[in-house]
Amino acid sequence: MKDAQPKTIYLKDYREPAYWIDRTELEITLDEDSSTVEATLHVRLNEAQYSADKPLPALELQGVDLKLEAVWIDGETAAEARYQCLQDGLRVTAPAPLFELRTRCTIEPQNNTSLEGLYKSNGMFCTQCEAEGFRKITYYLDRPDVMSVFSCRINADKERYPILLSNGNETGRGDLDSGRHWVQWHDPFPKPAYLFALVGGDLQHVSDQFVTRSGRAVTLQLFTEPRNIGKCDHAIDSLKRAMRWDEEVYGREYDLDIFMIVAVDHFNMGAMENKGLNIFNSSCVLASPDTATDSSFQRIEAIVAHEYFHNWSGNRVTCRDWFQLSLKEGFTVFRDAEFSADMNSRSVKRIEDVSLLRTAQFAEDAGPMAHPVRPEAYMEISNFYTLTVYEKGAEVVRMIHHLLGADAFRKGSDLYFERHDGQAATVEEFVSAMEEASGVDLGQFRRWYEQAGTPRVEVTDRYDPEANSYTLSFTQSCPSTPGQKEKQPLHIPIAVGLLDDSGANVLPETTRLLNLTQTQQNFTFEGVTARPVPSLLRGFSAPVKLSYEYSDAQLAFLMANDSDGFNRWDACQQLCVRVLQRMAKHYLSGTPMEVDRILTAAFSQLLNAPVTDHAALESMLVLPAEAYLAEISDVVEVEANHAAREALANHLSAAFEPEFERLYQLSQLEGEYQPSASHMGCRSLKNAALAYLARASDRGIELAEQQYHLANNMTDRFRALAVLVHSEREAAEARSANSLNEFYNKFKNDPQVIELWLSVQASCQRKGALARVKALIQHDAFDSGNPNKLRSLIGVFCSQNTTGFHGGEGEGYRFLADQVIELDKRNPQIAARLIIPLTRWRKYPVARQQKMLEQLQRIFAQTLSADLYEVVSKSLQ
Numbered sequence: 001m002k003d004a005q006p007k008t009i010y011l012k013d014y015r016e017p018a019y020w021i022d023r024t025e026l027e028i029t030l031d032e033d034s035s036t037v038e039a040t041l042h043v044r045l046n047e048a049q050y051s052a053d054k055p056l057p058a059l060e061l062q063g064v065d066l067k068l069e070a071v072w073i074d075g076e077t078a079a080e081a082r083y084q085c086l087q088d089g090l091r092v093t094a095p096a097p098l099f100e101l102r103t104r105c106t107i108e109p110q111n112n113t114s115l116e117g118l119y120k121s122n123g124m125f126c127t128q129c130e131a132e133g134f135r136k137i138t139y140y141l142d143r144p145d146v147m148s149v150f151s152c153r154i155n156a157d158k159e160r161y162p163i164l165l166s167n168g169n170e171t172g173r174g175d176l177d178s179g180r181h182w183v184q185w186h187d188p189f190p191k192p193a194y195l196f197a198l199v200g201g202d203l204q205h206v207s208d209q210f211v212t213r214s215g216r217a218v219t220l221q222l223f224t225e226p227r228n229i230g231k232c233d234h235a236i237d238s239l240k241r242a243m244r245w246d247e248e249v250y251g252r253e254y255d256l257d258i259f260m261i262v263a264v265d266h267f268n269m270g271a272m273e274n275k276g277l278n279i280f281n282s283s284c285v286l287a288s289p290d291t292a293t294d295s296s297f298q299r300i301e302a303i304v305a306h307e308y309f310h311n312w313s314g315n316r317v318t319c320r321d322w323f324q325l326s327l328k329e330g331f332t333v334f335r336d337a338e339f340s341a342d343m344n345s346r347s348v349k350r351i352e353d354v355s356l357l358r359t360a361q362f363a364e365d366a367g368p369m370a371h372p373v374r375p376e377a378y379m380e381i382s383n384f385y386t387l388t389v390y391e392k393g394a395e396v397v398r399m400i401h402h403l404l405g406a407d408a409f410r411k412g413s414d415l416y417f418e419r420h421d422g423q424a425a426t427v428e429e430f431v432s433a434m435e436e437a438s439g440v441d442l443g444q445f446r447r448w449y450e451q452a453g454t455p456r457v458e459v460t461d462r463y464d465p466e467a468n469s470y471t472l473s474f475t476q477s478c479p480s481t482p483g484q485k486e487k488q489p490l491h492i493p494i495a496v497g498l499l500d501d502s503g504a505n506v507l508p509e510t511t512r513l514l515n516l517t518q519t520q521q522n523f524t525f526e527g528v529t530a531r532p533v534p535s536l537l538r539g540f541s542a543p544v545k546l547s548y549e550y551s552d553a554q555l556a557f558l559m560a561n562d563s564d565g566f567n568r569w570d571a572c573q574q575l576c577v578r579v580l581q582r583m584a585k586h587y588l589s590g591t592p593m594e595v596d597r598i599l600t601a602a603f604s605q606l607l608n609a610p611v612t613d614h615a616a617l618e619s620m621l622v623l624p625a626e627a628y629l630a631e632i633s634d635v636v637e638v639e640a641n642h643a644a645r646e647a648l649a650n651h652l653s654a655a656f657e658p659e660f661e662r663l664y665q666l667s668q669l670e671g672e673y674q675p676s677a678s679h680m681g682c683r684s685l686k687n688a689a690l691a692y693l694a695r696a697s698d699r700g701i702e703l704a705e706q707q708y709h710l711a712n713n714m715t716d717r718f719r720a721l722a723v724l725v726h727s728e729r730e731a732a733e734a735r736s737a738n739s740l741n742e743f744y745n746k747f748k749n750d751p752q753v754i755e756l757w758l759s760v761q762a763s764c765q766r767k768g769a770l771a772r773v774k775a776l777i778q779h780d781a782f783d784s785g786n787p788n789k790l791r792s793l794i795g796v797f798c799s800q801n802t803t804g805f806h807g808g809e810g811e812g813y814r815f816l817a818d819q820v821i822e823l824d825k826r827n828p829q830i831a832a833r834l835i836i837p838l839t840r841w842r843k844y845p846v847a848r849q850q851k852m853l854e855q856l857q858r859i860f861a862q863t864l865s866a867d868l869y870e871v872v873s874k875s876l877q
């Protein structure tokens, strides 16, 4: 636990450190009761900031939860007067501008429940150092601008920990007395401490090879507990595809002789890009057809690529300070999104990313923790690994790509990597490289990094039949966010197409990129012979909320005709949103919820057209999520949104039962499971059709049950299970209970499958949801020390099960508060994540607001970690 009131760190206060650490030699002895870390730091005065002739500044190292045993300076035991133990660090009086500091500390990894620093997961030692975990291993300048060449010697019991890994290349190994052994690693690339990693365990591995385009052979290894060894192939294949893609698209080759990945069960996030030794959450790397769904296969491909891409965008060029986090994360998310788009369906990938942005990132931008892509202040940096830094950050890079074009963007990235290789860089340096290589002025564009909040763009149009000209008028604005009242106009790239009444593109170049830079700006298109229908923000060319008064008929027209796949989907979403909003109003006024005929007609056309792209059709059948409906509401009416969505789904299922039956049948696949894009597309369409069929009649429930039992892969099995569990039909009740039992008994030893089992129940909106979740907390399947289990059960319940979480008299809020108060003592990072649904209290009707606030205040009255303190205090301001 930290102080009750953690201090705020500001970007404007950034200063270079007083010392650099050129080399870091670690000797780590792993043991059951306490482990020992001996660190030898080769320290050098930062002469750009301090003169060697003047009195030397003290060396201020960070350290948390360390027991200091001994200190040596230049090989001699240091007198106690030479150093001072602080609450969170060690102050050393420097003897000279250049000196060697050696410390010995002990730590207790087996008692480290924060999963930050060195800790144990299922008997295996592992580390997580980003952002500030290295200070829990040894005293250090734990900041990303201090880049050092690391070597690490690990010493452990040979039988328990036969595998000992760290970054770089293995340079030696040997046996010791009493059944112990040691392995020595050396990483030739200077890196900040947050990229350090160590693993010690009884692991097996699969091995492969990748030959780089310059002909170097790289060994690829994936380490897991022996029981998971059959689940590694997909990650290795994904890794090889990512390595090739980065060579082809960015000209980036891998640089060490070995690239290792380790899967661990207890991990606070998805994965970590430690140099040469990525550590992954098991659920983001292990997959087999029997145990992982298509979504997991795709997520694994994306995350393996993401972490690999960090080798350049993050490791070779790292961040100067944590305010620059999006420099590596936004850029790398953009890179992995383009990779996934190239490997799978481009428009479906875009739809998925935009859905996430619109539901979750826009909500963050409108909430109490809103911050710019490059934040200016934080209390706890762990709270800033956000959708804004990652996803909006990626959108900002995507806009640069739009503005420069692919070729100039590549020149810019080449310049950036070459100029800053081996350095800790800033967002400004990235943008400057893009600007210099392309000649495009990004002056105003830089505001995207500084301004929080989601911009709004309102569009009107005018057609002049005399002049054959068509004018679009844009007005941009941006709501205030905490600490940022006034907003400046942004440079917004808006991709526009115009459709004639046959649905053909009017513009010779199909799509035109408009540069909206002013608050109010017109764009005129000449030679337009009839009033067109505008297709605006094609491909979601900027992360804004754009509005134009389309008629329902125009949306249906775009849904059927737009050549831009993303905008076809978006027209469908927007039409559904309108219908759902009207239905929700009727629900609130107690009048019947009717579905507009135009929507039924549009779906009829959609469902009866020949199927060309299964995945794209499926994405149109998924109705706007309740989270999206909530985000676009001023006041969230949970029950009304849920009832409207249910009623619309039921209406479509009844109106189109034969069509869904046909789609279900035509999407059946023969033969072995393949995680290919086309097979995944078929399965997703088939399962969307199944969900509708199960609403339409008991026959659909029977089909789901049949599919559950006959499935030869987890996607079909799990989707069928979800249909049964979520169904409101009586015919599903017993079947749902039986299948859940059967599923549990079959997979109880597989943690990743059990996560699915927990999440499908946590998201079930049938009556009694909170009681079911409380019962599951007591179940053997649940483990409150494992973040995946917490996320699958508590996280899913509080963020997705809207009626369950918000229902009743605030019991859901109390439940979350109880969980978070307990959890904060063990794992503050996860506690601060889980609390987020409560912090959005301002969006709800007053009676709910009060109940949510009560719980936030109850939490705030406790002694909190810095993580939770920051999130809760900001939500109460």
Ligand code: B3K
Pocket: 130, 131, 269, 271, 272, 273, 306, 307, 310, 329, 382, 385
């Ligand atoms: N860089 C890590 C995230 C670390 C989070 C620390 N709280 C994974 C990634 O974005 O690739």
Ligand code: ZN
Pocket: 306, 310, 328, 329, 332
């Ligand atoms: Zn990342």
